[in-house]
Amino acid sequence: MNQNTRPAALSRSSGVPFIKMHGAGNDFVVIDSRGCVHDVQRELVVLMGDRRRGVGFDQLAELLDSDATGVDLRLRFWNADGSLAEACGNATRCVASLLFEEDASRAGLKIQTPRGILSAERREDQIWVDMGAPLFGWEEIPLARPLDARALPIAGQPDAVSIGNPHCVFFVEDADCARVEELGPLMENDGLFPARTNVEFVSLVSENVLRMRVWERGTGVTLACGSGACAAAVCAYHRGLTDHRTKLLVDGGELEVDWCHDSLWLTGPVCKVFSGMFLP
Ligand SMILES: N[C@H](CCC[C@H](N)C(=O)O)C(=O)O
Numbered sequence: 001m002n003q004n005t006r007p008a009a010l011s012r013s014s015g016v017p018f019i020k021m022h023g024a025g026n027d028f029v030v031i032d033s034r035g036c037v038h039d040v041q042r043e044l045v046v047l048m049g050d051r052r053r054g055v056g057f058d059q060l061a062e063l064l065d066s067d068a069t070g071v072d073l074r075l076r077f078w079n080a081d082g083s084l085a086e087a088c089g090n091a092t093r094c095v096a097s098l099l100f101e102e103d104a105s106r107a108g109l110k111i112q113t114p115r116g117i118l119s120a121e122r123r124e125d126q127i128w129v130d131m132g133a134p135l136f137g138w139e140e141i142p143l144a145r146p147l148d149a150r151a152l153p154i155a156g157q158p159d160a161v162s163i164g165n166p167h168c169v170f171f172v173e174d175a176d177c178a179r180v181e182e183l184g185p186l187m188e189n190d191g192l193f194p195a196r197t198n199v200e201f202v203s204l205v206s207e208n209v210l211r212m213r214v215w216e217r218g219t220g221v222t223l224a225c226g227s228g229a230c231a232a233a234v235c236a237y238h239r240g241l242t243d244h245r246t247k248l249l250v251d252g253g254e255l256e257v258d259w260c261h262d263s264l265w266l267t268g269p270v271c272k273v274f275s276g277m278f279l280p
Pocket residue numbers: 026058059079084085086087088089090091165166198216217218219224225226227228
């Protein structure tokens with residue numbers, strides 16, 4: 001790459017330090033831009049996101065300073081295609097685990113995201129993140145026109161919901177047979193969703209246990225999706241399929257959602273894989 005075309009963050013002479021993490025196989029690069037002059041730019045995201053020429057990730061989570069009182073940090077989420085996302089449940093869990101590790105005496109965290117200020121808590125050996133309340137208003141999701149978001153009038157009658165970011169949830173007989181790679185990108189780019197959408201295929205496996213496969217907006221097929229798990233759990237609850245607490249079997253493991261007093265609490269495994277220096 002020509003030196004003159006380098007985005008600001010790439011001109012850090014010794015490279016860009018990062019941590020690679022995953023939550024149930026949903027993988028992330030975490031960059032700490034707190035106290036930095038340069039924040040991350042789209043060009044850097046796309047270069048790092050390349051699984052052959054870069055590091056590779058589903059999302060890049062960027063830690064930023066927050067000026068809101070009582071807030072520990074601000075988070076910005078980038079998809080692998082360089083687009084921004086309003087929410088990312090699994091990256092929020094991963095970052096919360098880093099912060100709890102930094103300071104073992106911490107009981108809770110407040111994290112500012114485009115979706116609002118989220119709480120994270122450590123309960124025994126699990127980290128829970130409150131993803132907030134689901135939004136079903138057509139202009140909140142957003143949908144292209146005023147429609148009832150539950151059972152959209154298209155084939156498969158999916159539900160639409162926002163967990164800060166848009167989701168389109170298909171309830172199917174057997175999620176393992178869903179044509180995720182074919183239908184995912186079609187729905188992601190359907191005119192019904194002007195901001196594009198994440199797409200989940202969900203089936204009921206047993207009492208309060210759902211199987212979920214996902215196509216993520218701006219990324220593609222992923223092994224798990226935290227906001228998608230919240231979307232699937234709350235839509236299943238509204239359809240009378242599950243109770244308030246749901247386990248989700250995803251391709252990369254298990255997630256759990258507790259839908260409680262207008263809060264969608266999310267938990268699941270978190271793993272730190274390696275740290276490194278990205279050299280442009
Ligand atoms: N993996 C994320 C979702 C990323 C969202 C992104 N694909 C979008 O909304 O554009 C999660 O755990 O919630």
